[in-house]
Amino acid sequence: MNVKNRVVSILAPIASFLLIFAIWEAACRINEIPAWFLPMPSEIFKSMVVDFQDYWPHLLVTLQCVLIGFLIAIPVGLLIATLITSFPLLNAAMSPYITFLVTTPLISLIPLLMLAMGYGMNMRITTVVIQSFAVINMNACTGFNNVPTIRRELMQSVGASRFQTYRMMILPSAATDIITGLRLAAIFATTTCISVEYNAGNTGLGSQIIKYSQYLQTTQSFACIFYVTVIGLIMYGLIALFQKKIVSWQE
C-alpha cells in the first residue's frame, strides 16, 4: 500500500503535467493559433534548449540577485525580529516601519533606487533584500511572540540565561513560523527581482521578457518565463531541504 501510494504520488503530477501541455499543444495546432499570440509548448521547450546560450547569462544574473538577496534577507530579518521581540521599547519604535516596508510595493521605489544606485546587481539585490527581509521578520516575530508560556516557565525554572532560552527553546518553537516567512520571502524575492529587471537595465530574465515581447517573439518570452519558474522551483527546493534538516522532529 505504501509503495503504491508513493508511486501514485510521483506519477500523478507528471501525468497531469503532460495532460495540460498536451491539451495546450492540441488547442494551438487545431485552432492554428499564431505563435506571437500563444506559442505551442513544444516550440517553447525547443527554444529553451536550442537558444539556451542566449538565456543562460540572464538566467544567471536573475538567479544570483534572487539568491544573494534572499540569503542576506534571512539573517537581517531574524536578527531584527529577535531584537524587537526581546526589547518592548524597540518593538514599539520599529514595528510601524516594518509594516510600512511590507505594505509599500517596493516597485514604486525602484526609480529612486535606480537614481541612487544605478542599474547594476547591487541595486537589484538591495531591492530584493528590502522587500523580502520584512516578511521574514514579520513571521519570525509571530513565532517568537507565540511561544507557549509553559515552555518559558520551564526555562525559568532551571534558571536558563536569555541566550540559552533563545537557542534551546524560543528559536525552535518559532521554526514553523520562520519557515512560512522564508516561503513567502522567496516568492517576494523572485517577484521583486523580475519587476526591477522590467524597469532597469538590459540583463536578467525580466529584461529579456520585455525585449522579446516588444519584438513579438512570444515563444522566447515564454521560454524566459519558464526559466523564472525554474528559479522559483530552486528556491522552493532549497527551503524544503532546509525545513527537512531543521524541523525534522515535526514528522
Next chain:
Amino acid sequence: MQTPKIKFDHVTKVFETRSQTIVAVKDYSMEIQAGEFISILGPSGCGKSTLIRMLDGIIDTTEGDIFIDGVKVNLGGKKKMPPEVLRKMGFIFQQPNMLPWYTVRENVALPLRVFGLKGKEWEDRVDELMKMVGLEEYANARPSEISGGMLQRAGVIRAMVHDPEILLMDEPFGALDELTREQMNMELLDIWQKTNKTIIFITHNIEEAVLLSSRVYVMGTNPGHLVETVTLDLPRPRELSMITQSKFIEYRQKLESYIGEIDLSKIK
C-alpha cells in the same frame, strides 16, 4: 526549633492587567519541614499554582517573603533567583512540557545542560532515572512517539535529574486517565520514600491529596487564601486499598466540607 525547609511568610501576589487588578494570593503563610510530603488543595483559580511559581522564581511576590533553609529567596522586582537556589528545586508541570525537537533523554537531561552539570556521574544519573521509570528503551525517541503516561514520567525525572531537595508538582497527573494516575501516584510515593525529598503537591483532587500527603493546605478563592490546614494521621507506606478505610473516608469528608464552604459563586 528546626529551621523549616520552606517558609511562606504573609505572601501576597497581585496581578495588574490593563483592565483590572487581581489578588491571586492573599496573606499566605506556611512552614514545611525537610522531607515532608504536603498537598495544596483547592478549586481552580485559588492561586495554588501561583504559590509554587513564586517559590520557584517564575513569578515575583508582591508582598511578604519566602525562605528556603532560612534564606530569603524572593529578591523582589525583576531580580532573578540565583542558580544555586533554583538547583534546590525541580518543577513538574501539569502537561509533560517536553520540547519536541529534543529526544526523550535530551529532555530529561535539559536541567543538567542549563545548570552546567557535566561528567560521567551526571550522565549515569540520567540513565539511572530513565531506567527507574522504565524509559530506558525510549531514550532516543521523540516525545511525540511515546504515550502520555510515559511523557509525564519523563517530566517527573527531568525535575529530579539535577538532584534537587524539593519537588514542586503542579497537578502533575491531572491530565492522565484514572488508572495511569493511580499508578503514577504510587510510583511517586515510592520515589519519595527512597529519596526523602520535600514535596509540594498541587491538586484539586481530594482523594489524591489524602492518599499522598502528610498535611493538606486547603485554599479558597477570590482572593486566593489559606482556609484550613489538615494534618493526616495515616500510616505509611500508603496503599491504594486505604481509600476504603474509615479513617481515610473521614479525612476525605472533612476536606470536602472545607471545600464546600468556599463560595463557588464568587469564582469567576
